[in-house]
Amino acid sequence: MLTPTSEAELSAAIASADGPLRILGGGTRPIGRPVTGQALSLGALSGVELYEPGALTIVVKAGTPLAEVEALLAKENQRLPFEPMDHRTLLGTEGEPTIGGVVAANVSGPRRIQAGACRDSLIGVRFVDGSGTILKNGGRVMKNVTGYDLVKLMAGSWGTLGVLTEVAFKVLPETETQANVLIDGLSPHQAVEAMSTALGSPFEITGAAHLPGDSPLTMLRLEGFAASVAYRTERLSALLAPFGSVRADSDAASVRAAWRDLRDVAAFSGAPGDVWRISVKPSDAPDIAALAGGRAMFDWGGGLIWVLAPEATDLRARLGAFAGHATLVRASEETRARIAPFQPAAAPIAALSEGLRRQFDPRGILNPGLMAA
């Protein structure tokens, strides 16, 4: 395994590579087509470069454990706005997730609907492209339109355009407390309607999820100063009363635990079957979930559906053409080799994406094929 200890070493390693490289952060997210190639770990490129709480910005090396970044921010009562999911629960993996891995996979959690995705908080990157050239884009300030925005492009490119060495984020204050407004017994259609009502209210919902099953539960999260959360809990409960019996959970610890489980899709942890993640227009979600069959969970007000499907099923064949995209997140290597984990794009979009990949990695050695259709 290659383990460069500096950006320069990484650059040399990539420039002199004579075959495919399998890029590794913490190794906790084995998603996409299986990649064969020499392992290249970013584990030794770790550490905080700069943290200015008063400017809401942090710059860290890509191999830094996510837990370290979150702990550092917590000390100053701040946090990453996008609430990244920890895939270890769902995928049964071990190891330490890295901040670079979070960016490479554009990992976002329930707060994505209000605070944006990982890519929205990412304000700068340094990376090494497929020919070993060290590059930078963006910077350490939160408003920056100087040149093309390759920061967004690098987020969610799964190491296929370049190997991240440093990432910069806009961070936000941690909130004083949080509460849940809960509704029992709704159908998916009713739940999406209730969540849309909540998200269309002025009460700043930072999480909207629905867990169907024998005792269906719809959860709406409110965060902020205590008095404000109490006020909004009351107003939101009144607003949602027509949907059913509404109750509130003001115990911050239990609310936090509920959203952590939701974020990490704990309900499907250890359950047999493949796991798909489907992004759709929220009001389409109930019908799409019904088409998909299997067990479903709704996040993002319905905009994100998690589906537990029988192993080796091509869910896209069941869904047919739909507006949105489906990603196969958990499946065996054989299944991931057979069924495209990432939603195949329309021909002109696929051509542009392939064109970009060739510019960034002309030899096709960085995680080759990982995102292939």
Place this chain on the structure above:
Amino acid sequence: MEMPAPDSAVLSRKPRIVARLQEVLGKTGVIHDEAETRAYECDALTAYKCPPLAVVLPSSTAEVAAIMKVCHQEGVPVVPRGSGTSLAGGALPTADSVILGVSRLTRVLEIDYDNRFIRVQSGRTNLSVTGAVEEEDFFYAPDPSSQLACAIAGNVAMNSGGAHCLKYGVTTNNLMGVTMVTMDGQVLEIGGAHLDAAGYDLLGVICGSEGQLGVVTEATLRILRKPEGARPVLMGFDSNEVAGACVSDIIKAGVLPVAIEFMDRPCIEATEAFAKAGYPMCEALLIVEVEGSDAEIDEQLGVIMQIARRHNPVELREAQSEDEAKRIWLGRKSAFGAMGQINDYMCLDGTIPVSALPEVLRRIAEMSDEYGLKVANVFHAGDGNMHPLILFDANKPGDLELCEAFGADILKLCVEVGGCLTGEHGVGIEKRDLMTTQFEPQDLEIQMKVKDVFDPGWLLNPAKVFPLAASEARRKRRLAA
């Protein structure tokens, strides 16, 4: 400002090119008379002018695609234009170019409150997007100062920001999808009413690419429910350093204001003389606004005012009524107009780390003495996006050049302290030649390689963003072809 020599072959084929464009749009959609094309010779960066070969005003995505095919076949450069409010020369024509104006593409295509988005044609103005959803108490968050006039097309091209982006983000954070026509006339649908990209985030690259990757004809935008209320507080301090420290302390306290605006003494004096908003005469003034219900606002402003008091403000004024709130914003909102009354000015928009604020203001003041040109500073302090206004006299020979040199020095300073050349206006032609102070050659090369993928012939919005020397080989390759 150097612009590449126009392609004489294109100039000589003007009658044929115009005829082909008229075949697509009819006579009313094509402007080619030299007296009339002059209306499009510049945008809001009025120091540079060049009438285009022709102007086309399509009314549909299909027409845009047909025009692009003609221009592609004829090898004619295309300069997309929103409302022409760019301060960076983002829509400056070249003599051999066709201006593609989206001013007839103003329709609202879909409003969906349940799913919280609106789909509009890209020529619609920023403010009229909010106007379309206001009756249901929704709004479109990015609010550039030019929002009354500027088009969504230009907002997407420049990734426009505004005063409230500390909380709501800039265009790229509120853009869900686009319909875009490529230089060869293909119509692409990217993103939509769902979140995030299936593969590479092409939408993220298109937003902010200054019209160099394609012509955006439709956009799906996130809309939000309006907060229950908002209230500003005004604070005056006797030094920039103290005001800067106060900003930092507010942010660290865990309150997230929707806006923190900063004005320095020259700016306060000018706006006060013009708008009579009742601002205190002091070294630095902050306007901090928070949102929510009355009780929530009281709580947040309580925290903020307590912090402000620790910094011994010379003035601390909470708006007690809607009217007072308006007066507090009045001065800030008329700042640019006020400066325009007393002088010609050049508006910069570099961003700096908030921590570097006192040092940067001190050094700008020193440079101001050296250049003999006055500067007024007004800016979005929460995010470090500065707007130094350099005052000069356009009628005085050499003053514009002096002003530009001073501006370049300020922007270099922004980069030196860890910031960037432009926070929300874009590079255009204005900052094109300064790009090498922020980027290494390879950093520019990879961006140009992205353009190669979308526009291999380099016909879209020529001579913007990249220093001419950096793009020379690619432009020559086009002419050779």
